[in-house]
Amino acid sequence: MQIRQISAAERTATMFPLQAYAWLPSPTTSADEEAKHRANAPFFETTTMLVAEADGDTLACAASLPMRQNVRGRVLEMAGIASVTSRPEARRQGVIRQLLERLLRQVREEGAAVSALYPFRPSFYARFGYVGIPRVRVARFTPASLGDLLRRDLPGEVRRWSGAEAFDDYDALVHRLLGERHGFAVFDEKRTGVLRQEPVWIALARAGGEVVGGLRYRIDQHGGDLIASNLFSTGPLGRALLLQFLARHVDQVATIELLTGADELPELWGTDMTVTVTGTVENPRRNAPMVRVLDVPALAGSEVGSGSVTVAVTGDELTGGVWQLGADDGRLTVKPGGTPSVTLTAAGFSALVYGVLDATEVFTRGLGELEPALDTLFPRRIPYLFADF
Ligand SMILES: CC(C)(COP(=O)(O)OP(=O)(O)OC[C@H]1O[C@@H](n2cnc3c(N)ncnc32)[C@H](O)[C@@H]1OP(=O)(O)O)[C@@H](O)C(=O)NCCC(=O)NCCS
Structure with missing residues (x-):
C-alpha cells in the first residue's frame, strides 16, 4: 500500500467512489451526484487530500481543509478534517490510522496549530487525540414570541438581500467575529466560494454605520417555517435588530428556527418567548464537533x-x-x-x-x-x- 497526495482534479476519480458508497444511497447513485462532485473541484484546490492505494485501487482517503479558528482569543491555522473513508474490503486493517497520522503530521508541518472535525462516532477520533466540544443549538420559536420587540424603536435598521448581493458584507461580519469569539472557525476563500452560491436570503442589521448582525435564511412555504442558519451579531443590539425583523413575519410563517452558540439563552430574548432549544447528538448523522491541539x-x-x-x-x-x-x-x-x-x-x-x-x-x-x-x-x-x- 502507498499513500499519496492528490490534486483537486483527481478527486472525483479517486475519492468519489468511496464517498458515494459511504454516504449516498447505493448502488443507484445518480450521475448527477458525480457531476456535482466534479463541478466542486475548484473549491478543493487548497485542500490537502491523501489517498491510500494498492494495485491501482483507492483503498481509503482523508482530507484537511485549510481553516482558521479563534482559540481563547488567538486566531490559529486550523485543519478541518473531512472525507475520512475506507472501502469496506480494506476496513479494520489500520489503513485509516496510517492515513490520518500522516495527514495530521503533514498539516502541522505546514502550519496548522489546531484541528476540528465532525465524528461519525467520537470514540473513533478519541483514539487520535480529539475531544468533544458543544454542538450548535437549534432555537425554534413562534414569531409571536417576539411581539414586544415590534413596538421598540431600536437605533439601527435591517435590510434583506439576496445571498449573492450581501455575501461580502456578511462574510466581513463573520471574519470580524472570528477575531472576537472563542471557537469560531472560517474556511479559506476557495472553500467559502461554495457558500456564495447557495440560494438564501441574508438579513443584515446596521447601526452607527457598521454591520452589527447577519442572518442567512429561507422560507419553506406560506404559513410554514423560516429556517435560518446562525444568528450572528456583534452584541445584543445587532441580535435585537434581527429578532425584530423576524418578528415582522408573524402573519407569514408559523415557526422560526435558527442556530445559536451553546451558551445563548433564547428564552430571554423576549417577554413572551415560547421556545424550544435543542442540541441533539445522534451518531452517526447528527454530530457534535471534536477538536484537538496539534502544536x-x-x-x-x-x-x-x-x-x-x-x-x-x-x-x-x-x-x-x-x-x-x-x-x-x-x-x-x-x-x-x-x-x-x-x-x-x-x-x-x-x-x-x-x-x-x-x-x-x-x-x-x-x-x-x-x-x-x-x-x-x-x-x-x-x-x-x-x-x-
Ligand atoms: C470509519 C472508517 C473510516 C474506519 O476505517 P478503518 O480503515 O476501518 O480504520 P482503521 O482500521 O485504520 O482503524 C483505526 C482505529 O480505529 C478503530 N476503529 C475502527 N472502526 C471503529 C469504529 N467504528 N469505532 C471505534 N473505533 C474504530 C480501530 O480499531 C483502530 O484502532 P487502533 O489503531 O487504535 O488499534 C471506515 O469504517 C468507513 O469508511 N466508514 C464509513 C464512512 C465513515 O463513517 N467515515 C467517517 C466520517 S467522520
Whole structure:
C-alpha cells in the first residue's frame, strides 16, 4: 500500500467512489451526484487530500481543509478534517490510522496549530487525540414570541438581500467575529466560494454605520417555517435588530428556527418567548464537533487565567512532551522541559485549552491526572464552532 497526495482534479476519480458508497444511497447513485462532485473541484484546490492505494485501487482517503479558528482569543491555522473513508474490503486493517497520522503530521508541518472535525462516532477520533466540544443549538420559536420587540424603536435598521448581493458584507461580519469569539472557525476563500452560491436570503442589521448582525435564511412555504442558519451579531443590539425583523413575519410563517452558540439563552430574548432549544447528538448523522491541539508552542499568547503548571502530554506524537505553561498578564506562555506535576493525554490537554472540561472532569473522564492548578490557568469557556464541513 502507498499513500499519496492528490490534486483537486483527481478527486472525483479517486475519492468519489468511496464517498458515494459511504454516504449516498447505493448502488443507484445518480450521475448527477458525480457531476456535482466534479463541478466542486475548484473549491478543493487548497485542500490537502491523501489517498491510500494498492494495485491501482483507492483503498481509503482523508482530507484537511485549510481553516482558521479563534482559540481563547488567538486566531490559529486550523485543519478541518473531512472525507475520512475506507472501502469496506480494506476496513479494520489500520489503513485509516496510517492515513490520518500522516495527514495530521503533514498539516502541522505546514502550519496548522489546531484541528476540528465532525465524528461519525467520537470514540473513533478519541483514539487520535480529539475531544468533544458543544454542538450548535437549534432555537425554534413562534414569531409571536417576539411581539414586544415590534413596538421598540431600536437605533439601527435591517435590510434583506439576496445571498449573492450581501455575501461580502456578511462574510466581513463573520471574519470580524472570528477575531472576537472563542471557537469560531472560517474556511479559506476557495472553500467559502461554495457558500456564495447557495440560494438564501441574508438579513443584515446596521447601526452607527457598521454591520452589527447577519442572518442567512429561507422560507419553506406560506404559513410554514423560516429556517435560518446562525444568528450572528456583534452584541445584543445587532441580535435585537434581527429578532425584530423576524418578528415582522408573524402573519407569514408559523415557526422560526435558527442556530445559536451553546451558551445563548433564547428564552430571554423576549417577554413572551415560547421556545424550544435543542442540541441533539445522534451518531452517526447528527454530530457534535471534536477538536484537538496539534502544536503546543503555537498556543502562546492565548487568553488564559493565572498561575503556572508543568504538564507532561503522553501518547501523542504531535503534542507529546513536557511543557511549562504559565500566564503573563493573562496571556499563555509555553516553554518545553521541566518537571511535570501532572500527566495528560492529548485529548485531556485539548479539552482544557478549549475550555470544555475542567481539571476534575479531565480526571473523571480518564484523560489525565487531577491537577487543580489547571483550572486557574484554563478557566472554562464555551467554544462556538458553527462551521459545518
Ligand atoms: C470509519 C472508517 C473510516 C474506519 O476505517 P478503518 O480503515 O476501518 O480504520 P482503521 O482500521 O485504520 O482503524 C483505526 C482505529 O480505529 C478503530 N476503529 C475502527 N472502526 C471503529 C469504529 N467504528 N469505532 C471505534 N473505533 C474504530 C480501530 O480499531 C483502530 O484502532 P487502533 O489503531 O487504535 O488499534 C471506515 O469504517 C468507513 O469508511 N466508514 C464509513 C464512512 C465513515 O463513517 N467515515 C467517517 C466520517 S467522520
